[in-house]
Amino acid sequence: MTTPSFIYTSAPQRVVFGAGSLQHLAREIDALGARRALVLSTPEQRPQAERVADMLGAHAAGVFDRAVMHVPIETAREAREVAARLGADCAVAIGGGSTTGLGKAIALDSGLPILAIPTTYAGSEMTPIYGITEAGMKKTGKDFRVLPRTVIYDPELSLGLPVGMSVTSGINAIAHAAEGLYAVDSNPIMDLMAQEGIAALGRALPAIRATPKDPAARSDALYGAWLCGTVLGNVGMALHHKLCHTLGGSFNLPHAETHTIVLPHALAYNAGAAPEAMAKIAKALGGSGGAAQAVYDLARDNGAPVALRDIGMKEADLDLACEHALKNQYPNPRPLERAAIRALLQNAWEGVRP
Numbered sequence: 001m002t003t004p005s006f007i008y009t010s011a012p013q014r015v016v017f018g019a020g021s022l023q024h025l026a027r028e029i030d031a032l033g034a035r036r037a038l039v040l041s042t043p044e045q046r047p048q049a050e051r052v053a054d055m056l057g058a059h060a061a062g063v064f065d066r067a068v069m070h071v072p073i074e075t076a077r078e079a080r081e082v083a084a085r086l087g088a089d090c091a092v093a094i095g096g097g098s099t100t101g102l103g104k105a106i107a108l109d110s111g112l113p114i115l116a117i118p119t120t121y122a123g124s125e126m127t128p129i130y131g132i133t134e135a136g137m138k139k140t141g142k143d144f145r146v147l148p149r150t151v152i153y154d155p156e157l158s159l160g161l162p163v164g165m166s167v168t169s170g171i172n173a174i175a176h177a178a179e180g181l182y183a184v185d186s187n188p189i190m191d192l193m194a195q196e197g198i199a200a201l202g203r204a205l206p207a208i209r210a211t212p213k214d215p216a217a218r219s220d221a222l223y224g225a226w227l228c229g230t231v232l233g234n235v236g237m238a239l240h241h242k243l244c245h246t247l248g249g250s251f252n253l254p255h256a257e258t259h260t261i262v263l264p265h266a267l268a269y270n271a272g273a274a275p276e277a278m279a280k281i282a283k284a285l286g287g288s289g290g291a292a293q294a295v296y297d298l299a300r301d302n303g304a305p306v307a308l309r310d311i312g313m314k315e316a317d318l319d320l321a322c323e324h325a326l327k328n329q330y331p332n333p334r335p336l337e338r339a340a341i342r343a344l345l346q347n348a349w350e351g352v353r354p
């Protein structure tokens with residue numbers, strides 16, 4: 001096989017990985033040249049945020065604990081005001097994609113450097129993509145000001161992530177890598193990361209389900225999330241991400257669960273048009289069958305939802321979801337075909353194995 005032509009851009013970002021690596025927080029804040037960090041979290045994860053603030057001592061400007069999913073503009077404005085009032089010169093986001101997203105909204109406006117400490121596998125910490133919701137509409141964009149400058153991956157912090165959330169969040173990460181493998185702007189480095197990321201999560205999720213506090217499995221999962229998030233940050237996504245964005249944004253479905261349910265069907269849709277990518281996904285998951293089936297089985301066998309009807313989607317809304325998905329053209333291995341996409345949504349709603 002000859003190496004194809006490609007463009008690879010490496011982002012200026014520092015990753016500190018390993019059990020117990022939170023202990024390096026003060027060193028990492030110092031390395032950013034920052035003196036006063038505003039710590040961000042959801043209300044429920046405030047105790048974790050307070051622990052972080054305690055570790056920073058005089059270098060903590062305060063805790064803002066109002067992160068919620070999809071970053072409402074009102075919350076972003078409030079957080080920006082608090083950061084300015086407290087004289088913060090960096091933000092530390094501890095939590096999942098919702099908290100990282102809030103940090104990004106602050107950085108977009110102020111240029112404040114973000115240090116992210118992810119506790120789910122969503123992967124936002126590795127991307128320059130931001131999302132902000134205003135008047136019920138989520139807008140996403142790309143700006144390198146929002147890319148966290150430092151990421152501390154400490155698997156000990158994810159030991160308490162509930163098993164159900166761990167499985168769906170892990171498959172959310174796999175979705176980034178899977179679509180990366182057939183991206184129009186893919187490159188060999190991202191291909192390697194994608195395959196390794198899928199394999200790590202494919203091993204880790206059943207192990208976490210068996211033993212939720214297994215440190216090796218938690219470490220494997222976070223390693224996979226890092227790799228898959230990097231792929232999301234570097235190459236363009238396709239039909240699967242577009243469908244999930246539509247379903248999450250317009251029908252208020254939960255993010256990770258939606259990814260988990262839709263991915264097997266999006267892969268089945270693209271299977272004939274991207275056979276090499278499918279073979280890599282299936283191989284990374286250790287299966288001898290197809291990629292779509294391997295992802296579906298990973299979800300089902302580990303207790304994740306497999307039907308949109310089970311997470312609040314109404315059958316009557318499938319036509320509208322299909323219209324949204326077809327609104328703008330975007331690169332996808334197989335052309336966007338109305339009847340086939342409508343059938344994909346029906347299958348995902350019913351939860352049939354592709």
Ligand SMILES: NC(=O)C1=CN([C@@H]2O[C@H](COP(=O)(O)OP(=O)(O)OC[C@H]3O[C@@H](n4cnc5c(N)ncnc54)[C@H](OP(=O)(O)O)[C@@H]3O)[C@@H](O)[C@H]2O)C=CC1
Pocket residue numbers: 042043044045068069070071095096097098099101119120121122123124125127128129130131157158160161162165169232255256
């Ligand atoms: N811009 C980008 O590149 C990306 C953005 N995203 C965005 O991120 C959001 C989804 O991120 P995701 O991580 O799935 O969702 P959340 O950040 O909302 O977290 C999901 C769940 O995990 C729980 N949780 C997180 N950390 C812990 C922990 N340490 N212990 C126990 N529970 C925990 C949260 O609980 P609690 O609410 O109690 O804190 C929450 O219920 C979406 O808005 C999505 O659009 C996702 C991927 C990439």
Ligand SMILES: O=C(O)/C=C\C(=O)CC(=O)O
Pocket residue numbers: 101129130131132140172241244245
């Ligand atoms: O919607 C955003 O905040 C930006 C990207 C994603 O959520 C990626 C994804 O669908 O996982």
